[in-house]
Amino acid sequence: MTLARKLVFALVLLAFSVIAGLETVEVRRELEHSAQDMQHDHRLLGHALSGSFVRAWELEGGEQALLLLAQANRFQSQVKLSWLWLDSPEAAELSPTQREELLAGSDVSFVDERRVPATLRSFTPVEIGPRKGVIEITEPLTEQRLHVSRTVLGTAVATGAIFLAFLGVAMAMGRRLVGRPVQQLVELTHRIGEGDLEARVHLRQKDELATLADAMNQMASGLAAARAQVAAETAARLATLEHLRHADRLGTVGKLASGVAHELGTPLNVVLGRAKMITSGEAEGDETRECALIITQQVQHMTGIIRQLLDFARRRTPQRAPEDLAVLVAHTLRLLHPMATRRGIILASEAEGPLQLEVDAGQLQQALTNLVVNGIQAMKRPGTLRVRLGRARALPPVELGGPEAEWVRLDVMDEGEGISAETLPRVFEPFFTTKDVGEGTGLGLSVSYGLIRDHGGWISVSSEPGRGSCFSIFLPPEARGPQEAEA
Template structure:
């Protein structure tokens, strides 16, 4: 409606301007025609007068000339014709209506018609025109003297003013009528031709902006707005198809990524198998020995009870080990919870301890005085820590140490990350192994990049880990020195910010 109002307002203003300009030009044209006619009358009359006024004045006298002028004067009700002398002043009867000095300023001494508007003592507006005629007054054949006279025409401007008023009234009536019709017609056309179609287009674009690409806008007609509506419909259909394709590709990508992460977990389980088998060997021997003693029947009731308790303790220990392994390998739905990072680190270290003992590596988790709470998916974070700790164990030839620290630290995200420099939760996994060469350090997070022997790694572990941490709003960093060791750092947003983001 705002656009319609602007169009109607512009149209009305243009109509008013055109009508007003037409009225103004018409008034000027009528006034110019009136003055032009008056000047022509004076010129014609002056030419006639100049030919016979001297003869008439010298032949028949002043009275005859006056009578002739009065006859001419009586023929026009709106003008007054007089003979005036330029060398006399009021109250002389033949003095000009305009004082002689002013007439000379107007150029009356030149043989041309001069005119000007004045207001009489009665308040009437008149137009006075003069044409100078020099006379030679004779007595017999003798020129007695030269005298300056003029034909004075006084036109009553009442008809012209009446015409002006009538033109103004007609112009105002025309403008009012045109204004009324413009408001009605432009209002009707603006609402039906512009406002309603535009409103439909606006509603369609708002729905599209909110994600609703269904429903075509039907404007009818065959104008530019209709073409715009059809183009908008085509755009929404194309966007809908593209959106469906993107959603399908996203779902496929997520499914593939989850499959890769699950495969990575299974590979880790495979690496842990030998260590866990060794870990289960000791409690199985204890269970077997205690069961044999009970079966021999040589134990007293107290020893039987003690052996049963030992069997129960060892079987609980084996069940815990197996359950940890199953929990790690099981495919689960991502779910983020608030948890202490110490708890996740300790569980992961406990799971990997058999593998570390096999290579005579010690895993040390540094406990802080206060918990480090993060809002994470526990299974995904455990997979990341497992990858990093297994890599650390494999980089140590024999008899090394893997240290795990966590806390809060001010950090600046790497280039391309959406986060700001702030305080973040961190987990350091540091080893004293072989280290990573400087030329390889910038490529370790790339998919399928690996420095391990064929069959020992796929090159996806660090890439998947980086993706998991990135989905949590954090990032991974690595620093290393050859023959001295490597430190991987996991950065995660503080728990309070993550929770607000997840709720939103």
């Protein structure tokens, strides 16, 4: 039941109760007045006849007196007059109290429900010498009861008509003043809930519902402004995050530059030597063609190295596409090979086979590069850094949520000095680093964690001082964003 119907029902019920109560009181009052009028009429008639009855009895005898009552009955169709001695057996039907009142000279009236129809009986005391009698006046209450029935019926009809009229007016007013405004407010809440913050409602009335409508309109305006602010702040945050990621990428490029320069030294020496042989005339005929071919091969090799470095450093829009993670790991390790070689570190990869996954190759390569560079810097002496790719069942962390399931797992295992138990919980904090000055800004692991979270996964770390560390990247087997992963 709607609010408007409840209000209408309550008001109509209240009005009906009030009207019915007033009509009931009015009917009872009218009945009391009618009964009093009949008793009064009986009393007047009885006293008017009592004097004539006594004189006729004294002058002409009892028969003439009774004849007087009989003649009076001829002129009354409803009222009947009769004589009754109080000491006669017929007076036994009167109660002792009524007999005492009559003997004391008081009139007595009562309704006799034993008779059909009910009858009003009135007694007027009369003294005939030493004996006392009464003139009994009886009148059936048929007309009175019929009048009461008509009055009650008329009152009920009038009450019903008033009730229906009030019901119609109340329903119309309730619909206009409550039902329709509430429906408009409900529609407004639905539109706001669906994201339409431009929705507004204007009520042409001045009451609490209009005040509520104004408050909801202001709320929608506030939400629209807040959403615009959140969108602007989110865009700024994403832009800042992208700048940080790009800065981290460029920092990694700087670390790779010296290794790349060393990597370019050998092919440049080959190119220079072959070019001198051609220039000096040492190479002739087929040997000249062979020198040109070697120069071409070395230039293509150097171009490939430089292109890899430029591709890694270039800012690009995040874009997911099917990628073979085994190929991506191999490509990343080739890029980091010069840096690892300078430190006497061997980069080894272990993959179960081709593993297709829809990812942003640039972002995933940046995250993997950061972990491998972090591992290389952690190894103070020659050794082997392994990158292992496969599938494993794992339970996501609490902040990500979800049941245990199968994930794509990428492990980066170094043979460095390890991480202390006090430092381990903070390794993914922005700008937190334990490296020497010039080796890191403290952004690499934090950026990597954010990139993997954007793919719906996470990074875990296990380490023991003196035994190295293992950073594990977990990615969902299917394309999934951070919002889906947290749902």
